[in-house]
Amino acid sequence: xxxxxxxxxxxxxxxxxxxxxxxxxxxxxxxxxxxxxxxxxxxxxxxxxxxxxxxxxxxxxxxxxxxxxxxxxxxxxxxxxxxxxxxxxxxxxxxxxxxxxxxxxxxxxxxxx
Amino acid sequence: xxxxxxxxxxxxxxxxxxxxxxxxxxxxxxxxxxxxxxxxxxxxxxxxxxxxxxxxxxxxxxxxxxxxxxxxxxxxxxxxxxxxxxxxxxxxxxxxxxxxxxxxxxxxxxxxxxxx
Numbered sequence: 001x002x003x004x005x006x007x008x009x010x011x012x013x014x015x016x017x018x019x020x021x022x023x024x025x026x027x028x029x030x031x032x033x034x035x036x037x038x039x040x041x042x043x044x045x046x047x048x049x050x051x052x053x054x055x056x057x058x059x060x061x062x063x064x065x066x067x068x069x070x071x072x073x074x075x076x077x078x079x080x081x082x083x084x085x086x087x088x089x090x091x092x093x094x095x096x097x098x099x100x101x102x103x104x105x106x107x108x109x110x111x112x113x
Numbered sequence: 114x115x116x117x118x119x120x121x122x123x124x125x126x127x128x129x130x131x132x133x134x135x136x137x138x139x140x141x142x143x144x145x146x147x148x149x150x151x152x153x154x155x156x157x158x159x160x161x162x163x164x165x166x167x168x169x170x171x172x173x174x175x176x177x178x179x180x181x182x183x184x185x186x187x188x189x190x191x192x193x194x195x196x197x198x199x200x201x202x203x204x205x206x207x208x209x210x211x212x213x214x215x216x217x218x219x220x221x222x223x224x225x226x227x228x229x
Contacts, residue, residue, distance in 0.1 A: 031215060037156075043204070043219040056215065089156055100146035100165070100208055102217060104158035 002026070004105035006092050012111045018080040021108045023092030024073055030097035034067055034077050037089045037107070049075065082112045115140045117207050119220035126195045127228050133180075134190045134223045136205030142166075144210045147181070147188045152222070153201040161203070164188065166210070192225075200227045 005024040013019055025032045034046040047057040049069045057067070064083070069075040079086055093104040116139045126132035138147070149161040164172045164181050171179050176196075180189045192199055205220040 033215070033217075035217075042221055043217075045216050048215050050215075091158060093158075100210060101148070101160060101163055102208075103160065104150075106155070106157040109156065 004092055004094055004103055006090075006105035006108050008108055009106065010109045010111075012113065013082055015083055015112055016081045017112075018078065019082045019086075019110060019112075021077040021090050021092075021110070023075045023077070023105060025075070025092070025094035026096075026103060027073070028096060029094035029103075031095045031102075032069060032075050033091075033093040033095075033102060034075070035091040035093060035104075037091065038087075043091075046077070079110075082110075084112045087111050115142075115207055115209070115218045117205050117218050117220040119205055119223050121223045122221070123224045123226070125226040125228055126192075128195055128197060130195055131191060131193045132195055132225065134192075134203050134205075134225070136188045136190070136220055138186050138188065138205070138207050138218075140186070140207065140209075142209050146208045146210055147179075148206040148208070148217070149177070149179070149188075149190045150204045150206060150219075151199075151201045152204065153198075158204075162190065195227050197227050197229065200225060 007022045033048040037043045046059045047067045052069045067077045089107045091107045093102045095102045118137045145166045147164045151159045151161050162174045176193045178191045202222045204222045207218045
């Protein structure tokens with residue numbers, strides 16, 4: 001079975017540019033998560049969806065960040081405008097409706113210069 | 114608030130030997146999940162093993178096993194017959210099991226080095 005698929009794997013962009021990260025969860029999984037990993041703050045939950053509906057976005061750092069899940073097989077995390085402090089690895093993860101295990105994608109490594 | 118503590122920032126072990134990584138957590142809940150994730154240099158987060166708090170039996174997955182001490186709120190990972198491919202950051206994580214509590218709380222990680 002295919003795992004969680006993220007794109008791009010790496011992105012380097014200039015400050016002020018819009019960045020869009022994409023995620024395809026594991027088929028049949030009801031929950032989708034966006035995490036961010038930095039050296040300073042470790043792994044942080046940004047937002048999660050249940051059946052395509054955003055449930056908790058309290059971890060989204062500020063209004064420059066937005067996430068959508070238009071259907072069960074696709075989600076985006078957008079940063080506009082991007083800043084150097086947004087540089088991090090962004091993980092998408094998913095899990096089924098029952099069972100506690102969350103499966104992570106390979107991450108999108110974002111560098112904002 | 115739940116917290117997860119990994120007190121060993123770095124560990125090293127000789128290839129083929131056994132190593133134990135420590136994790137403690139703080140919670141007032143009685144039902145929850147605990148996980149160990151591995152993060153190799155590729156940065157992917159890979160599930161190693163999971164434990165449900167209501168299960169008394171310690172989880173095992175091949176060379177990986179846990180020592181779950183619920184009363185002590187301790188959840189250590191034992192890696193037997195260490196291999197070079199086990200070199201990675203290891204994160205302990207906690208999640209409440211009731212509906213609406215989806216946040217995985219991670220420890221700060223332990224970097225494991227395997228000495229050939």
